[in-house]
Amino acid sequence: MSSGKPPIFRIEALQQHYGGRRALFVPHLEIAPGAIVGLMGPNGSGKSTLLRLLGFIEKPSSGLIHFKGRTAAPFDPRIRSRVTLLPQDPYLMNRSVFDNVAYGIKLRGAGSDSVQRVHRALAAVGLAPAQFARRPWFALSGGEAQRVALAARLALEPEVLLMDEPTASVDAESAERIRRAALAARDQWGTTLIVASHDWSWLFEVCDAVWHLYAGTVFPAGTRTFFPGPWEQAGEGAWRRRLADGQWLIAPAGTDPSAPAYIESQKLILSRAPMVEGSRVVLKGTVLRQALIRRTGKVVVTVGIGELTLTAVLAPETLRNEGMAPGDGIFVTYAPEDVSWIDSS
Amino acid sequence: MSSGKPPIFRIEALQQHYGGRRALFVPHLEIAPGAIVGLMGPNGSGKSTLLRLLGFIEKPSSGLIHFKGRTAAPFDPRIRSRVTLLPQDPYLMNRSVFDNVAYGIKLRGAGSDSVQRVHRALAAVGLAPAQFARRPWFALSGGEAQRVALAARLALEPEVLLMDEPTASVDAESAERIRRAALAARDQWGTTLIVASHDWSWLFEVCDAVWHLYAGTVFPAGTRTFFPGPWEQAGEGAWRRRLADGQWLIAPAGTDPSAPAYIESQKLILSRAPMVEGSRVVLKGTVLRQALIRRTGKVVVTVGIGELTLTAVLAPETLRNEGMAPGDGIFVTYAPEDVSWIDSS
Amino acid sequence: MEFLLDGFVQAIILLVHLDPETYSAIRATLWSSSAAMAVSLVLGLPAGFWLGYHNFYGKHALRTVVDTLLSLPTVLVGLIVYAFISRQGPLGEMGLLFTLPGIAVGQAILAWPVVVALTATAVESMDRQLSITLRSLGADRRQLLLSTLWEARFGILAAGVTAYGRVMTEVGISMMVGGNIKWATRTMTTAIALETNKGMFATGVALGLVLLAIAFAVNVSLSFLRRQVR
């Protein structure tokens, strides 16, 4: 976070409330220019809310967002033309595909190359301009519409591109194309990218850093596993929770038995053979998925334990040495004191 | 396809055109009652179109759909209350979450248990009724809205449930819950399910059979890899196509150089060591992803070759014997004569 | 200028202790406009839904015709209705001339295109997904109509309120068909026209303000429809 350049976003005590419920609370956060940050987290964890706030589409209930060192607000002319958001729900205007993509360019006063820019943007998301540019907005499949909406943002060559689930209804090939377009944007225009997605392997592939959101709280960098409540007493200073398959989670006693807890992935030990070691908790699980992060050569592993899914990023050698293929039963071991509570106050 | 029971859907020469373009053509197809069929295919391949037609939401340009042996059309009272579609774009009515889910039940003349049914449906998609039922439709995150829309369909206890990308913006835990709800529907009510999704591993996990769609054509059962054009001449009776990484695809000469071709996955040989064998084509690729199909114990493997992604369902032993972990380079070998052309006439 | 102030004062007096003449005119206005609205809504909402929901050949032309009917001059409507219900007219037997039901018929004709055009626009502006959703949840044609109108209720309300404004304020039909007969078919608007013609500008203003007050009361009682979700 302390690179030479000043952060492009600095967030101070940001809160967003909807109808009395707090949807997001970010005490402090900085994002470096040119970074590609991924946001992951369950439904309703606040990803879209954070993106809307960073895109200055909504006003926060309280707190400040500094853009390049200065506080900013919706309609700030410094921001309008530089920060763009691809909303989760892609909305196309009642115009042709071409006009939808060209809209933002025209707002700025189109240069003479606007047609090329539109065509380039369409090609970048895998839509042949000759085939799609003249179509009306409604003559598109779901994934095509999603990609047109993205093309409209890419055409702006923005300084900050916020993408809310850009690959949600997009085929694998296009997801790959979107990944390349995102990286190209950073390389060509220095674009800072912030991307929310439920496709973990895609997210790890694209992003320099992936942040976890849970119940409105942001956990920058590193993967985590979240243990939702409710918890019950388990003797001296410990709480426990029963999983669907009958195993027990153990955590140090907290303050609110309905609160969720979490543990960082690097504090988990994954092994084929059970580890028996004093006060540690040992859980049996199954390897569900493995996905290569081509950029780093590491592998994202998803393990199912009861109804929980646990995600860790491992080196391929670790996998090969332990011999963990999908379907293999493995053991996950952790120390209860490594479990932390999420403060929901 | 020749089980004792008559098919619940029988399609004859079904075509759908949009503004002169053919979006779907299904010469003949049958779906057995109680089946869970997955639809996969790139954007614009016709998945949503097929689902809308099977849901009797749209009229086809030509052709017939028989429902339980009789031809049916939109607004057919036999169908209205039995077949329900979860559209790709979940739309909530301007009412509370409860009223959205209860709408369909009320249309049929609510029984006295409608409140329980709504609450059960909400719980099935992982939304606590106490927390969500009273919320207005707009006070939801993207994934929550998607799940409310699904709950509205589950509450109907339909005979046929068509789901268009039910997990598109849904978190991993909810995707698992939706899988369980789908299976429960089949087991409890004998529901026939047809599901379109881009999440292959989820789809294989849920479905008895996964069908491929490509450019409006349906390929029932078995996985395939599609090779889009354009092709060029490669000497005597063969065409070829260059991939992004410089390797060449070879296919027998077809009729239209811009047409796509395909090969069935079981005709591909995956191996760590290169196979050198006469006229076969050998391509180098990388294992990208592996996902367990818990239901069968098999593993879906995705291999990247240039810009193509190739999907195969393998036994876990095969993987373990060959030692193919994500990131491993592997060789894919096929005979050119196994490549077929998609007739785009 | 000062007659405006006089009119304002007079309006308050009229409202506070309603004299029988004003009361009779208010009654006539409310009766005929309510009946007219009921008829035009019953006939106009389905027609407007049909025009807005379906796509068919000639739809644009039909929309243009309906839009043109928004410019139906009230006196023309009055004359046409008069032609039918006058004693020599084909419907003369019904004895509708110079009655409130006669006025209501004419006003319903006036309001109908407003209801149809604005309902069609409201239905048209609904998300295409709504229809798919309703049908996928098992709605039949009638339920599709009712639910769509309910979802479009802000637009439908606007249609109703606009048509109501048109009906409440028209003079031509009430004059021609109703005859502005004191104690019987004299409505607020014909009373205003009469007072103005008499040079009683202040009274005209007063009656106009009373009419607005009635409209306000009606609109307030409808504003529950504006609430978002229950």
Added chain:
Amino acid sequence: MEFLLDGFVQAIILLVHLDPETYSAIRATLWSSSAAMAVSLVLGLPAGFWLGYHNFYGKHALRTVVDTLLSLPTVLVGLIVYAFISRQGPLGEMGLLFTLPGIAVGQAILAWPVVVALTATAVESMDRQLSITLRSLGADRRQLLLSTLWEARFGILAAGVTAYGRVMTEVGISMMVGGNIKWATRTMTTAIALETNKGMFATGVALGLVLLAIAFAVNVSLSFLRRQVR
């Protein structure tokens, strides 16, 4: 009854070789209604956008007031405008009484609430995503307004057409402010009222049909706005 047929024949004759009197009335109608529409659109569209787009305390109350103004009786508007522009009124100096601009002022007041209420409804019925989309693509406040109105153009068109119908067909303002002066401020509607008063029902019908024909021409020339995408 037969005067309807007579009127129809007469209308065709009037349209085929326009006599100067009818021509003068058509001109007066088009002039005043166009001017009134221009003013009420310029002042009404932004107000309607504002009312439909923003959420603020008292919005519902304001909507109810605007809806009430849809029931503004034309004669009342006529009297109020008259009070201001009569020679002794505060704006008497401008010499607007018995002129077409005077009529246009009154008609603009009549049309304004229609434009505002229906524009607000049209804007309100737009998907909430539209605003997010426009703003995420860099629209400033003015561009947001213009693009939203353009996206809501079917609704805005309905607002305009409805307001136009109201303006075209009103009698009270033209009569009170314009004075129905032959060759000058006699509009189609005051001419119809006059002919009807004279008992020339057929001529009244004929002029009414001519007015409808004009409205039809105007609507046809606007129907390009109905096209979906270019």
Added chain:
Amino acid sequence: QQTLMMATTTSTDDTGLLDYLMPLFTKDSGIDLKWTATGTGKALKLGENCDVDVLLVHAPPAEKKFVEDGFGINRRQVMYNDFVLIGPAGDPAAIKGKTVKEALAAIRAKQSVFTSRGDKSGTHQQELALWKAAGGPMPEKEPWYVQTGQGMLATINVAAERNGYTMTDRGTFIKYEADHKGNPPLKILVEGDQVLLNQYSVITVNPARCPKVKADLAETFSKWMAGERGQQLIAGFKLLDKQLFTPNANE
């Protein structure tokens, strides 16, 4: 060219008298005359508010008050026509040939429908005066006494539709007759009584109160109407070969 603004009652306009006179007046005087035809009450009000320069109206009591109150000057009688009582040919109250007083009494006794303009116009005021002269209470909420609040023709039409009686000026009745191709459902039943005279006058709006009023032009018009040329033209104005107005500026 100078413009003179006049307010007048609908009867002068509806009969076509003004269309006939005004081009000739303009030719003679070079003054462009514009008029607005409204109810008598509103015409007087427009004068009171200084919005017109001259009035041509027919309600002598109201006119006198108008002048007394200082709103107008130089009231000149220019012409008259007369009122008639009309009713259905069957004449259910049997008023034909009676005096006005007897006729009204008969109508009241028979409770035959009688339509009244009820609009404070000159005609209405005249009718009220006749009822007063006939004695008895003024009819008001009587079911047979129908107040239309409309112009003369509309009131005649209501009477015809209701098979009733009414009082009208002769000019309007002649037009009505003509509209029905000489065979109207209502016929003249009482006429010629002295009390049925309908006097028209020209009044100049008082320039002392209304500085903008073009009193000189108004005088020119007033004099022209009362003068020989105007009087001759009025006498010569015919509708369906019937003289409508009798000039009487000299009386």
